Amino acid sequence: MIRYEILHPVMKTYDVVIVGAGAAGLMCALTAGYRGLRVRVVDHANKAGKKILMSGGGRCNFTNLATRPAHFFSRNPHFAISALKRYTPQHFVELVERHAIDYVEKAPGQLFCAQSAKEIAAMLLTECEWAGVEVSLSTPVTEVERCGEGMRLRAGGERIEAGALVIATGGLSIPTLGATGFGYEVARNFDLEVTETRAALVPFTVTSQWKSTLGELAGLSCPVTARCGDGRYDEPLLFTHRGLSGPAMLQASSHWQAGMPVEIDWLPGRSIPDEWSHSRAQHPKRRLAAWLGDALPRRLAQSMMEWQGWSDRPFGELSNRDIEAFAQALHRWTFKPAGTEGWRTAEVTLGGVDTAAISSKTFAVNDLPQLYFIGEVLDVTGELGGFNFQWAWASGVACGQAV
Numbered sequence: 001m002i003r004y005e006i007l008h009p010v011m012k013t014y015d016v017v018i019v020g021a022g023a024a025g026l027m028c029a030l031t032a033g034y035r036g037l038r039v040r041v042v043d044h045a046n047k048a049g050k051k052i053l054m055s056g057g058g059r060c061n062f063t064n065l066a067t068r069p070a071h072f073f074s075r076n077p078h079f080a081i082s083a084l085k086r087y088t089p090q091h092f093v094e095l096v097e098r099h100a101i102d103y104v105e106k107a108p109g110q111l112f113c114a115q116s117a118k119e120i121a122a123m124l125l126t127e128c129e130w131a132g133v134e135v136s137l138s139t140p141v142t143e144v145e146r147c148g149e150g151m152r153l154r155a156g157g158e159r160i161e162a163g164a165l166v167i168a169t170g171g172l173s174i175p176t177l178g179a180t181g182f183g184y185e186v187a188r189n190f191d192l193e194v195t196e197t198r199a200a201l202v203p204f205t206v207t208s209q210w211k212s213t214l215g216e217l218a219g220l221s222c223p224v225t226a227r228c229g230d231g232r233y234d235e236p237l238l239f240t241h242r243g244l245s246g247p248a249m250l251q252a253s254s255h256w257q258a259g260m261p262v263e264i265d266w267l268p269g270r271s272i273p274d275e276w277s278h279s280r281a282q283h284p285k286r287r288l289a290a291w292l293g294d295a296l297p298r299r300l301a302q303s304m305m306e307w308q309g310w311s312d313r314p315f316g317e318l319s320n321r322d323i324e325a326f327a328q329a330l331h332r333w334t335f336k337p338a339g340t341e342g343w344r345t346a347e348v349t350l351g352g353v354d355t356a357a358i359s360s361k362t363f364a365v366n367d368l369p370q371l372y373f374i375g376e377v378l379d380v381t382g383e384l385g386g387f388n389f390q391w392a393w394a395s396g397v398a399c400g401q402a403v
């Protein structure tokens with residue numbers, strides 16, 4: 001008898017098993033649990049919601065009040081509409097307020113915890129407990145197969161049968177936080193397409209030629225307009241020892257592919273040709289370096305004079321052609337990143353399980369309705385600013401209501 005159980009562990013059954021105790025998985029679990037379903041969440045990590053805990057610099061930018069489908073990238077831009085419409089940022093704010101979590105609007109629409117991201121993870125786990133959800137951590141899932149109308153899996157040595165299996169294993173970014181390609185493997189095993197995946201919301205690295213120049217400015221931040229492909233962002237840029245980061249560059253990285261240029265306007269909202277034509281007439285003795293030192297952070301102005309090879313001339317000596325050249329360098333400075341920092345630091349994954357085979361109402365696989373995919377594992381990726389969590393909450397709730 002004992003020998004038989006070792007070889008054939010007891011089969012446990014649940015209405016819903018969710019793989020991944022992250023943002024989407026926990027939200028789905030508590031929603032399904034409150035419907036009276038027997039729900040189990042399994043995660044190979046030793047802590048639930050590791051990315052929540054790390055997010056927003058430890059304060060979790062948990063939603064964006066301006067959430068619209070236009071803030072998401074996907075092969076099918078319509079896919080996210082239904083879930084985002086049914087579970088809005090206001091719904092999540094109500095949940096946060098019910099748990100008396102203080103929050104602040106750090107930038108327009110971007111809501112962060114006033115104290116700590118831990119409060120969001122704790123809130124979700126508390127809700128799961130109230131909803132009767134079983135959460136099993138340090139439980140790797142090794143096998144997933146179809147079993148009649150349900151699904152069967154092996155998790156941490158247990159055999160589990162479920163009426164519905166939800167894959168909420170997220171994307172590939174930051175493997176040390178538990179990220180794996182497990183969700184993509186499951187999708188491929190059931191003949192679902194996975195669109196090309198790419199690290200996004202990630203800092204750019206620069207060629208060795210630029211590394212020492214820009215590295216000297218590490219830690220300095222300034223507002224810019226960044227353009228890459230069809231993306232345009234008015235956000236701060238941050239110099240790092242390895243390249244360029246900050247919200248402007250992270251946003252641009254979602255539009256970037258190897259070889260593409262990134263364009264930076266160092267003086268957004270200003271017009272060099274207008275200002276300098278005026279200065280040339282009014283202040284002909286004013287010198288270029290002094291002007292630049294007032295317009296930009298001083299260290300950046302000095303460095304730019306050097307990398308551009310500009311001599312410190314008075315405005316009165318500038319020709320129209322000179323002014324055009326300066327305007328080009330200041331408003332349309334173009335560089336080709338060497339690459340990105342990759343999965344090690346990327347906040348999200350572009351691409352994922354192709355939504356063509358998934359219901360946008362229930363998140364079930366159209367041809368296998370007992371299998372579901374939610375959150376970042378899908379080919380739906382938000383811009384920076386709380387959109388990715390809003391997608392995790394919205395897709396988790398839509399699925400939790402449907403399983």
Ligand code: FDA
Nearest residue numbers: 020022023024044055056061170178182375376386388389
């Ligand atoms: P998520 O990654 O949260 O969860 C997946 C879970 O699956 C993990 O717990 C993982 O351990 C588990 N798992 C993976 N493989 C498994 C396997 N084989 N077996 C069992 N379990 C497995 N977004 C935002 O809107 N605002 C923000 O402030 C930030 N900040 C931020 C900072 C950093 C550093 C990162 C890396 C990311 C962000 N993000 C963000 C993005 C956001 O964290 C992300 O989009 C969501 O967490 C995605 O939620 P999911 O539940 O889909 O995946």
